[in-house]
Amino acid sequence: MQGPLQGEFAARGSERERSPLLRARRWHNRNRVESSLGPLLPLFDRERAAGNALAVGVLVHTAGSTYRKPGALMLIAANGEYSGLLSGGCLEGDLRQHALSVIETGEPRIVSYDMFGPDDLLWGLGLGCEGAMQILLLRAGPDRDWQPLTHLARALAGHEKTAVGIVLESTWPDLPIGAVALPEGASASPIPSTLSPLAQSTLRAEPVRAALQEAARSGRVGWYEGRSPGWKLFTLPLALPPKLLLLGAGPDAAPIVDFAARVNWKVTLVDHRPAYADASHFPSAERVVLARPEEVTHAIDLNRFSAAVVMSHHLQSDLGYLRMLAESEIPYVGLLGPAPRREKLLADLGEGAERLRARLHAPVGLALGGRTPESIALAIVAEIHAFVHGADGRPSDNGKTLQP
Numbered sequence: 001m002q003g004p005l006q007g008e009f010a011a012r013g014s015e016r017e018r019s020p021l022l023r024a025r026r027w028h029n030r031n032r033v034e035s036s037l038g039p040l041l042p043l044f045d046r047e048r049a050a051g052n053a054l055a056v057g058v059l060v061h062t063a064g065s066t067y068r069k070p071g072a073l074m075l076i077a078a079n080g081e082y083s084g085l086l087s088g089g090c091l092e093g094d095l096r097q098h099a100l101s102v103i104e105t106g107e108p109r110i111v112s113y114d115m116f117g118p119d120d121l122l123w124g125l126g127l128g129c130e131g132a133m134q135i136l137l138l139r140a141g142p143d144r145d146w147q148p149l150t151h152l153a154r155a156l157a158g159h160e161k162t163a164v165g166i167v168l169e170s171t172w173p174d175l176p177i178g179a180v181a182l183p184e185g186a187s188a189s190p191i192p193s194t195l196s197p198l199a200q201s202t203l204r205a206e207p208v209r210a211a212l213q214e215a216a217r218s219g220r221v222g223w224y225e226g227r228s229p230g231w232k233l234f235t236l237p238l239a240l241p242p243k244l245l246l247l248g249a250g251p252d253a254a255p256i257v258d259f260a261a262r263v264n265w266k267v268t269l270v271d272h273r274p275a276y277a278d279a280s281h282f283p284s285a286e287r288v289v290l291a292r293p294e295e296v297t298h299a300i301d302l303n304r305f306s307a308a309v310v311m312s313h314h315l316q317s318d319l320g321y322l323r324m325l326a327e328s329e330i331p332y333v334g335l336l337g338p339a340p341r342r343e344k345l346l347a348d349l350g351e352g353a354e355r356l357r358a359r360l361h362a363p364v365g366l367a368l369g370g371r372t373p374e375s376i377a378l379a380i381v382a383e384i385h386a387f388v389h390g391a392d393g394r395p396s397d398n399g400k401t402l403q404p
Helices: 020-024 038-049 092-105 117-123 149-157 197-204 206-218 253-262 293-299 315-326 339-349 352-359 373-388
Strands: 054-064 073-077 109-114 131-140 163-170 222-226 231-237 243-247 266-271 287-290 307-310 332-335
Touching: 038 054, 038 073, 038 149, 054 092, 054 231, 073 092, 092 109, 092 131, 131 163, 163 206, 197 206, 206 222, 206 231, 243 253, 243 315, 253 266, 253 373, 293 315, 307 315, 307 373, 315 332, 315 339, 315 352, 332 352, 332 373, 339 352
Parallel strands: 243 266, 243 307, 266 287, 307 332
Antiparallel strands: 054 073, 054 131, 109 131, 163 231, 222 231
């Protein structure tokens, strides 16, 4: 009988005890990063301001069908409040009980859930997900300067790539489970500060720095394995939210901003019309800029954007925006409007059209149906979402429908 299991890794790194079923299952790590921190910041900021410790939940292993994949984060406060989901709400209540113990004792813990087959019904979960996961619970409080959250939050504020390392296995008493390696240049030393000088120097050594740099560069979770004595480091990159540039701030831009903010994107709007370039119209936007097309490159750094959408509904302004984007390296460029309008703009663009065509999505948006501004906004955000995540936007079942 399998269900919620805790303590697969001993607190000081003795041999872990796996159940027979977990030994039989083939664990996997999908290395596409899932560590989105932005939605967790309100709870983190509140608890840190109050001087309270939290538990950080990090999904480190998955098998089969699971709601989230390795790198996903969750925070649990001492009062039981939590932010972030690792299972869609199915396991968070049980996980919270383990987290409260971690906050109280300071001892990290790995909690395992196995939902393969019907046996999870016996534990009262009854999920039927046909999956399994391992979650590390780590205390982050004033004694540890709330690391690694403090470092990750600072990098997120600066939109800077970074990664941290967390020891998940160890046979070396000097390097316990839950020790945190921070990248070179971070404002803090390896955590906890009570680590021996040898353990601290190990987490600062070139192989660990290189592993963190690679995770930050690639945006993929990974592992680094030390030997003699043996220990294993989970490298966790920070997932930076996509930055979206909307060139045109008319009323139809508002639902795009709302949808994008809901998935934690950072949106900048530009418009040459003062009545439109009004920040009060877009409370969820990061910036609203008043500028003519030829002034945009002086006002913002185009290299920081993942996608841009041209939607001013003004032919000459759209042409100016496209001319600017043709010289940029923004990988996704969307253009609102029908195909004949697109072809006229590209013809007027001249040689710049060839630099733009491979990146241009016009008419912008997936063919979802619907003609309202909200429907169009949903189609645009959905297409960009698929693009930035390397997906093709097709149904998960490849378009198949269930037969009666």
